[in-house]
Amino acid sequence: MHGFLPFLTIAVLAGTPTSAPGAHAGAAAAVDALLREYDGDVPGASVLVLHDGQAVVRRGHGLSDLEQGIEAGPRTNYRLASITKQFTAAAILLLAEDGLLSIDDPVRRWLPELPAATEAVTLRQLLSHTSGLVDYEDHIPAGFEGQLHDADVLSILAGQDRTYFPPGSGYRYSNSGYALLALVVERASGMDFARFLGARIFRPLGMADTVAHREGQDTVAHRAWGYSRIDGRWIRTDQSQTSAVLGDGGIYSSIDDLARWDAALYDDRLLRPDSLALMFAPATATDEPGVPHYGFGWRLDGDSNWHSGESIGFRNVILRWPRERLTVIVLTNRDDPEPYALAQAIARLFRPGPAP
Structure with a gap:
């Protein structure tokens, strides 16, 4: 077992930012010093560095709520945006372990509402962004009011009887695919997606404050609100029309809870070794600069695996070197800058080898 949880429990109960001596x-x-631009009365950041199972940096900078003057900290929950995808992938892998589905199932087995053009699309292709599915964001009906949900994504795609390329023949990053995977989880498990994540992932791992957020149905504890700089001022821009779609980006979590998630990726406390191997195997080459391969919910680059999350008012990244037992997580509640370069700079301070 990974030797992380006892240390983390002590740190979390203490409730204060920590830096290792x-x-x-x-x-x-x-x-x-690298986080100076996040300090003060500005939208902030929570930063975690895990090395050999210990939190060597665990602290917040700036504010999670400008209007109330609430400081960001280790327990602050940010909208993860596309970091959510690794949890959606894990949910599918858990159901495959249960024997309730196969990752090679045609998606229309579970979502027969989809058009004929998607007949050859499999769950594996949805997981690896090789389905060629049309981007739902480009086909939101004119006059649609309120927020979209995963079921609305299915309705949109049901009316698009085409794909960008023959399924399995190319790579195109797809929020559509992960929204559909959330619906597959619901139909295969008999539970709604948010409840499934809570019952099978969050609670078993002790991620007590992590939630796939549904407005009016749950509360985000220690919530960070998203902001954008507009005309030189920080303006709250917390939600967009697509922020309620869960499968591609709807989870809220903290660096403390993500430390528990990171620990579970080293052993079999959640997923079997063969499932973890699938998650981190290079399922496809990508067309993204600096990203040779994509797995299931993870970008893969040599010895590292990572994913970013970008949504209106939030920019996040998780960056891991499993062989070195090093993880850097940066969660922010602002629209700029993207923190991937910052996470790399932080990692260089702790890595014994060449720069990432």
Whole structure:
């Protein structure tokens, strides 16, 4: 078993930001220097560095709520946006372990409403962005009011009897595919997607405050609100028309809870070794600069695996080097900058080898 949870439990119960003493003390101070633009009365960031199962940096910068003056911290919950996709992929893999579905099932087995053009699309292709599905964001009906949900994505795609390319023949990053996967989870499990995640992933891992958020049905504890800089001022821009779609981006979580998720990726406490191997195997080459391959919910680049999450008012990244037992997580409640370069700079402070 991974030797992480006892340390984390102590840190979380203490309820205060931590930086490790000793060998990492200087690097932890350098992390604070890299985060200066997030300090003060501005939208903030929560940053976690895990090394050999210990949180060597665990702290917040700036504010999670400008209007109320609430500071960001280790327990602040941010909208993860596309980091959600790795949890959606895990849900599908759990159902495959249960024998309730196969990742090679045709998607129309579970969602027969889809048009004939998707007949050859499989769940594996949805997981790896090789389905060629049309982007639902480009076909929201004129005059649609309120927020879209996963079921609305299915309705939109049911009216698009085409794909961008023959399924399995190319790569195109697809929010549509992951919204459909959430619906497959519901139909295969008999539970709604948010409840399934809570029962099978969040609660078993002790991710007590993590939630696939449904307005009016649950509460996001310690919530960060999203902001965008407009005409030189930070304006709350927390929700868009697509923010309620769960499968592609609807989870809220904190660095403390994501530390528990990271720990579960090293052993079989959640997924079997063969399922983890599938998640992190290079399922397809990509056309994204600097991203040679995509797995199931993860971008793969040599010894590292990572994913970003971008939504109106939020920019996030999780970056891992499993062989080195090093993970850097940066969650922010602002629209700019993207924190991938920041996470890389933080990682360079802790990695013994060449720069990532």
